[in-house]
Amino acid sequence: MRVEKVTSVDVAKLAGVSQSAVSRVFTPGASVSPKMAEKVLKAAQELGYRPNVLARSLITGRSRIIGLVVAYLENQFYPDALEKLSTALQAHGYHILVFMVSNDDDSVDKVMGELLDYQVDGIITASVGMSNALAARCAAVGVPVVLFNRGQDDERLNQVTSNNFEGGRKIAEFLVAGGHRKIAHIAGWSGSSTGRDREAGLRAGLKAAGIDVAVCIDGMYNRETASAAAREIFSAADRPDAVFVGNDHMAFAVMDVLRFELKLDVPGDVSVVGYDDVPLASWPAYDLTTLRQPSNRMVEATVSTLLGWIEEGSNDVQKIQIDGPLMIRGSARVPEGWPDERL
Amino acid sequence: MRVEKVTSVDVAKLAGVSQSAVSRVFTPGASVSPKMAEKVLKAAQELGYRPNVLARSLITGRSRIIGLVVAYLENQFYPDALEKLSTALQAHGYHILVFMVSNDDDSVDKVMGELLDYQVDGIITASVGMSNALAARCAAVGVPVVLFNRGQDDERLNQVTSNNFEGGRKIAEFLVAGGHRKIAHIAGWSGSSTGRDREAGLRAGLKAAGIDVAVCIDGMYNRETASAAAREIFSAADRPDAVFVGNDHMAFAVMDVLRFELKLDVPGDVSVVGYDDVPLASWPAYDLTTLRQPSNRMVEATVSTLLGWIEEGSNDVQKIQIDGPLMIRGSARVPEGWPDERL
């Protein structure tokens, strides 16, 4: 099974040159004469030689590995982001080492330790926060961190999110303009900045119209919790006629409960608005009105922030917020003459 | 930014012992006295020392990295598998390095080259095939490969799939028993074994009942292609009254077309059956009858095969097929007295 590896020394021997020469041929930007390059490449070709990235990392201190920490891939937003992140980083010669965690500090800390053991060049956490101790450790070993879709008050952590407060506010405006006065909120997890900010935005938007949230339950970014919340809120006789659900993933569950359990019409009886605009939201079965998180631009910002730190030695912490449009579809009543931002 | 790393030498110095001693303390199963261990661990703790996995790999020839090659994460089956694979491997001290590819040989070969550069201990491809040349190269460097959810006629490649032929056959039986005689097939990509086997199973099952497939179009595992196929097949006046769609991901698109474009009732006018049983299939909006690919057991088989090769030096190639039950839900007419396999 185990087979003898072919190393730069073997190539050097065959080509009749020094090992350093071989190394230089495979190092972009090094000083090599054309005939040397040719000789070496021919020998390398013949032996099937390829540089050992790990050995290289040991010397250069760069592994070209980015650690991605992610809690759950059930919500379509994350596989989508993962795919885009991976593709974007690959184009720059980096690759993603995936670490699954449950969303509690202990688990994150443990896993993050393993991550650092791999000498990763940078860390992206997708919708996962980290303890201060951990942030300090990453800073201490010089590994930049970007929180993707999660904010945290730590002046060492970069972060890229959509403008969650503004998004919540926009949704409030939209619902009010649609004539809704009794508006429920099944919130994103209150332990996350995204959940809190969206809720705060909603409240601010409603307040501006002199309205208060009719009822608010924490949906924990979880289908079951959100379903239960929907049952509770919409079984009552004086039920609200609109609900903003903290993300699309929960909104689908809520719509299912409304339609198939409570036999309510969406949007006839209840308007439903989500947050994220995952691909599924545009499928006709749900046709969900939702605030789009521009994952392309979020990924772009994440990658360029990370590479800035890694390759250009940048060290100013970025707290990037990206605005997204409200995607108007069929799950919520559309106010007369409401402008379609997507155009 | 760059910070001085703490190495085993530093720890050794502080603890007043040799570097080897430090190494041994961090190597499970090495011979160390209790007081030595205590001294070293104390010093390590104080300095925040953790072994450098890369340097260790260089010596041991084991990176504890598994390369995962995957084409697209849009189909919910794959993020789900990725999550489970990652969690399972993590439990064994391995981690997943993700490589996204488009599904053509060139792209796969290029990416797989990079993969080998990382000295991965093993490779899993999710629904991606590989060229013979590549299989040879992996074999040559002693890196085991497991094809997850994809078969290929190569005696060097392990593979784990569901029993696709039998699944297709089961579905044929089910539809026939339901009284359907005019049965369409929107097939999985004919360039993949899964697509071909499911189709062959369907045809065999129908043939046993003296029926031929009414119409068959390759859906390419793609939503748009499948939608177009559904439009074509079900716009005709003498349309079929049942369709087996090659996977759930396409089946959702097909149901959307049937219901929302063609205003057909599912299952009243048309029975729809999918393949995979992704989480979304059980959500009330689709409530899709589908053949379950037991991803838990598939992941288990994949991991144990891989670890067998890596850790126990196994070298018998596994071609594992796992049977899955038909999940009976509301998208297809249920034959009288049909036994529910799920019980």
Next chain:
DNA sequence: GAACTTTCTGCATACGTATGCAAACTGAAG
């Protein structure tokens, strides 16, 4: 306490590559 076995420790070296330095070479200018 001697003789022996067992457990532990340090020394030295190896893994595969990158890079500073000095020597060797190249070519142009005088």
Next chain:
DNA sequence: CTTCAGTTTGCATACGTATGCAGAAAGTTC
């Protein structure tokens, strides 16, 4: 042909860890 600058090459060493070997220490038995 000499001189000099610029380019290319090889030598030696370093990165951080694991491990075979031999010697030291500890434990066992009589």
